[in-house]
Amino acid sequence: MSRLLRRRAIELSDSGHALAKRMAALGYRVTQPRLAVLDAATALSASFTAAELEHWLVTQQRSPGTASIFRTLKLLVEAGMLERIHGVDECHRYTLSAGHGHRVVCLECGALANFEQCALDGLVASLEQATGYRISQHLLEFFGRCPACQRGGVAA
């Protein structure tokens, strides 16, 4: 591929992607499928499943196929650019990584709000004392209805 073409290929999907630069900085090759998945993750904005992401890419006629999507999702999670999140009954959802923090997830539309504060330190300490466990990780997520869905008025 000529220098010119390569440059065009990258610009094609480079709409706003500091993300792509970050991938390159981490030593990952910046390829079309990876850019497509990052675009999709950005466009979907809230949380999404692999299937939802694939559907979006198909409608955009940019889907690299299921296998590549799964491989890319796994890679991006390892790279820290996406996070896997858990629902009450649903697992295997993803969201663009937003620094460290936890989330409030809308049960109706999947919208997310992030927050930094994690007032668990005290609880962790007292639990370690009470149980004898050495606690190294935690999972904390909140669920409810986002402001828009509350206005929307559909009964929960």
Next chain:
Amino acid sequence: MSRLLRRRAIELSDSGHALAKRMAALGYRVTQPRLAVLDAATALSASFTAAELEHWLVTQQRSPGTASIFRTLKLLVEAGMLERIHGVDECHRYTLSAGHGHRVVCLECGALANFEQCALDGLVASLEQATGYRISQHLLEFFGRCPACQRGGVAA
């Protein structure tokens, strides 16, 4: 089935099962597969996946088959006798329900410690104010090493 046989069938698995009585009280039929799953859940004691539970039942030569196991697990969760729990990377684990509360899960052996206190009320209130979300549920789980595994000395 004669009265005598029925009685024996129930005694077979009635080893310590207030659980079976609870099922009956809830209006569920107390059947061999359900007793077997309850026994397995009790024996496995910590958290377990459907596959682990089936494996235990197979080794005991009491497995009612995959389909019945899944149906029974779903039923027992609905009945509130089992809970679905989430791991960091693993979902679809189950544990015997221990009242309301949250858990500390050992990352090495899967042992659980339950605790009642859930100091999130304040956090929920301030998050509702900060985000505009109406929060109705939360997911909170801790992970680490249990006392036995710490003594066991395998590096984390």
Next chain:
DNA sequence: CTCAGTGCAAAAAGTTTGCATGGAA
């Protein structure tokens, strides 16, 4: 140029369902 990454298709998990039979109440 070279090797990491891709895309297809096929396979492997994991989970659910249809239907005739069996057993709890």
Next chain:
DNA sequence: TTCCATGCAAACTTTTTGCACTGAG
């Protein structure tokens, strides 16, 4: 005796893998 629950097998969904080919660096 009645109907709920079971057990098998087959279907389905979701995710992973093998392999020849392609394109990013």
